[in-house]
Amino acid sequence: MKKFMDENFLLDTETAQYLYHNHAAKMPIIDYHCHLIPQMVAEDHKFKSITELWLGGDHYKWRAMRTNGVEEKYCTGTDTTDWEKFEKWAETVPYTFRNPLYHWTHLELKTAFGITKLLGPDTAKEIYDECNEKLKLPEFSARGLMRHYNVECVCTTDDPIDDLHWHKVYRETKSDSDPLMIPAWRPDKAMNIEKPDYAEYIKRLGEVAGVTINKFDDMIDAIQKRHDFFSENGGRLADHGIEEFYDDPYTDSQIETIFEKAMRGQQLSVAEVRQYKHAFLKICAEMDYEADWTQQYHYGAIRDNNSIMYKQLGPDTGFDSIGEFNTAKAMSHFLDELNSEHKLTRTILYCLNPCANEVIATMLGNFQDGSEPGKIQFGSGWWFNDQLDGMTKQMNALSTLGLLSRFVGMLTDSRSFLSYPRHEYFRRLLCNLLGNDVEAGKLPNDRKALGRMVEDISYNNARRYFKFY
Template sequence: MNRDFLLHNQAAKTLYHEYAKKMPIIDFHCHLSPFEIATNRKFNNLTELWLEGDHYKMRAMRANGVDENFITGNASDFEKFVKWAETVPYTLMNPLYHWTHLELKRYFGIDTILNPSTAKEIYNEATSLLQTEEYRAKHLIKKMNVEIVCTTDDPIDDLKYHKQIVDQGYSVKVLPAWRPDKAMAAENPEEYNTYLDKLSKVSGIDISGYENLLKALKIRQTFFNSMGCKLSDHGIENFYTEKYTNKEINDIFNKIRTGNHPTELELLKFKSALFYQFAVMNHDFGWTQQFHVGAIRNNNTRMLKLIGTDKGYDSIGGFDIAKGMSIFLNRLELNEKLTKTIVYNINPSDNELMATMVGNFNDGLIPGKMQFGSAWWFNDQKDGMQAQVKALSNMGLLGRFVGMTTDSRSFLSYTRHEYFRRILCNLIGTDIENGELPADMKMLGEMIEGICYYNAKRYFEFG
């Protein structure tokens, strides 16, 4: 993993080292904790920083036969790290192998390959560094030349930690992003009504009817907007487009609010109505909306009950998303309510579908208005990134792409931007070497800089 890692020709090396490498990072979608940033969390050891909450590593360890006690259980942090070190040699050809050693090298200056025989040495060296000020949360972000971070926040969040970060004068801009998924998650009326009661309290609106739900959400979205929010994010299996009437939605809401379970069709209608209203509100606030589409979550219900969500039991779905996506975007376009939009697919077989569908709704007024987003989750590895870039290049305009985002809960994930940039430069460099692109390094270098930084800066109007 030397200076020219993943760069297989001279053109790729030039594009990366002279153009991509120096660009700041705009992480416009992640799951970092605003609390941990505001309090400048100190991590007691490498396990806390590296393994805590990392579902990628959890899945790999289970596949390697590691007992749950050493993953999410009560084993000591060092014991958990040893089990991860035992797993790493088996991750060869998995992106975790590259990510693991990039993170050790870039954050800690450790070149040693992680395996059982080196585990203690690496653990002690990194843990020692974590005791210093330079390795607290805020410094880990700044270390990677990050300029802007957009977290993921529920409508009921008070955003007090975002305010604290601003008041502290932190040089990295940390902005909220609106994630209203729970506001339409009415599968379990008891849990949903508890959520609505919380939303009612923070908004000051008695949510006794569907219209009041929309008013409460509008009040919260106004608050988010005042705190610098410019993006929403929506995690969906598919686009909700069931036909409904206003009377039906009012009746369904009243049914749910009184603690009764909706039928499957009623739930689809209710979600379709709210999902559309979310998009309308995004447009009215001038925000960019992001849709993460196609994951099947919480497949292992036994483990869900034992250890909860986001622990590595989610997977790629196989949905027919084309028709619903078309109906949804077209309805917004017909009503002149389609804002800037980024779509991310988890199923790689949907790459060309996504890339062509978003192209149907560009308006000729905003460059790159409709974006086929970066390779997401199971796709954010070498093959997946290459496939996403190629699909975007073939079906749209690569030069307008807003680039990579971490979608991560880890403070060590910013090396994924480097990983993406190296892969991107190698793809472009290979085409130059093959005579398929002009050897105009200034022109192509400016495109690389745009994808890595400037396009996102302009697109999101971060100033």
């Protein structure tokens, strides 16, 4: 019987162990999609407790706690103490067997705090106190944790109207040992024309961009100015959260009419919303191409399902369901439209429904143009697929239908400074896949080639691909 979470955790073979310990483990982290708060990085935030660091904003843990019968006040309430919230999480952890939270929880305790005890009701107070004592040390600040995990670069997720103040502050105060922090453009609010606050948002966009917005072209002018502003402040990456891809035909006059109706607060038809989103995403993709950015599409999430939670916590707290799988046709048409005009930049496609894995892994090959290795990428297992089975399925699909060797690897997609062990988790799974194939005779035991492949997927491919440096 193997010991739980020892040094060879998830590494079933000697080859896997060799690849992980000699190649994967030493590579720096490029976390090219996360939801860290830039102000916390810029100010080198000191955490008052493990509850703030661990449970604040972590919708994964909240979902598990609610499922375990924990009242909302212990998840997001303001009338409960940090200890009370932590205690409820500790009571929930033993019920998370076979949920990725069980692995993540103990990896984070082990790698950040050196704690190997299992978290539960009987160890909760001891672990709570030990973590809080260590959090008083300077190396457990926001930047300290990033240095501890060998993070070289993080990309935050930022709205076009953001002034990027904290990114500027950070650039002026960071030391040579601190990671790069790069803003990533997330223009979803300008795309979501069906939302009741759309006109209000567009007004604010115009004010920030210095553009009086009366027409659709004015709005695009404002978006372009903000896109340029992000480029001037280090932006190299766009991210879009979409329920599906859109390829609905439209004319310029139709889009203008749709925009004007939305600005007047009039109800739009489903067809009009789809036309607008198609036009908006295409124009944004053209901007990304001209700026030599990489664009990411996270698709398949149906957001804001629980209206009570949505009103209490806001739209970005992760209350998403998998949603229905959109056919490959719209995705293909959208990418082909850009490709035919020679305006398809480096693109990463993520799906929330794993039944789309083979569709995406196949779709990539339709638009690889030979200009650079892995130009069109299949993004790592995302959100509910961000676990052992999901990541394994994604890598198997990519291996079978594409080139795993050119994969840009893992990201945290997290708001937490303790989520970097997800990179370790991914790297262990990657090494285990390759190690099992070697020992089954499916791959040659060429450790030089395998080691290079592991290092490339863990770090080198991302460094080359994103052009951050």
